[in-house]
Amino acid sequence: QFVESDDDEELLFNIPFTGNVKLKGIIVMGEDDGTHPAEMRLFKNIPHMSFDDAAREPDQMFSLNRDLTGELEYPTKIARFSNVYHLSMHFPKNFGAETTKIFYIGLKGEWTEAHRHEVTICNYEASANPADHKLEQITPQTHFIS
Numbered sequence: 399q400f401v402e403s404d405d406d407e408e409l410l411f412n413i414p415f416t417g418n419v420k421l422k423g424i425i426v427m428g429e430d431d432g433t434h435p436a437e438m439r440l441f442k443n444i445p446h447m448s449f450d451d452a453a454r455e456p457d458q459m460f461s462l463n464r465d466l467t468g469e470l471e472y473p474t475k476i477a478r479f480s481n482v483y484h485l486s487m488h489f490p491k492n493f494g495a496e497t498t499k500i501f502y503i504g505l506k507g508e509w510t511e512a513h514r515h516e517v518t519i520c521n522y523e524a525s526a527n528p529a530d531h532k533l534e535q536i537t538p539q540t541h542f543i544s
Contacts, residue, residue, distance in 0.1 A: 402433075403498045409435070409489040411503070412447055417512045421479035423471040424487075425504035426462060432495030434464045438472070441486040442479060452488045464493070468502060483512060 403409045421442075428434030439456035441447060457479070460472045485505075492498040 400499045400501045407490070407492045407496065407498045408449065408452075409498050409500065410447065410449055410452060411487040412445070413485045413487070413505075414445065415483050415485070415509070417483070418510050419479075419482045419485075419505075419507050420476065420510075421474050421482050421485065421505060421507040422476055423473050423506035424460075425465070425468050425471050425502065425506070426500060427465050427468045427502035427504075428498075428500055430464055430466050432493045433497060433499040434493055435462055435489040435498050435500060436491050436493050437489065438462055439488040439490065440474065440479075441488065442482045443484050444486055445484045447486040452486075452490070456488070468504060471504075471506065479507075482507075 401409065424438070424440075426435060426438060438460045439452065440458045440460075441452075441454075442457050444451060458475055462472075463470055487503070489498055489500070
């Protein structure tokens with residue numbers, strides 16, 4: 399089984415994660431012909447990315463070699479890909495065929511649970527309103543010590 403591009407050689411994958419990922423490496427497998435992707439561009443944290451968005455500068459770019467067995471791992475810049483919740487992979491060209499075929503994409507990294515902070519609603523007083531701070535009546539008592 400494989401994924402094949404439609405009209406031209408471009409392919410775009412949008413991969414959402416359920417947590418935060420520290421992405422360390424990527425494996426891309428194709429056939430030993432012109433349909434194997436020749437270039438890979440990575441974009442992080444751009445949900446719903448389209449081909450129009452792929453014209454921007456990628457977070458990292460790779461020139462790919464033909465890999466039939468999944469032995470080639472492309473290391474990512476860990477500092478740049480340490481907090482990824484959405485990964486977009488753009489394959490703009492291949493080795494000369496009309497369409498691009500990918501048989502396997504492997505992602506290597508560490509997953510951590512996403513920390514979702516809810517909005518906290520707080521009210522702060524610029525100056526205290528005495529009516530808001532009712533105190534019980536205090537009766538002073540005097541004790542004589544002799």
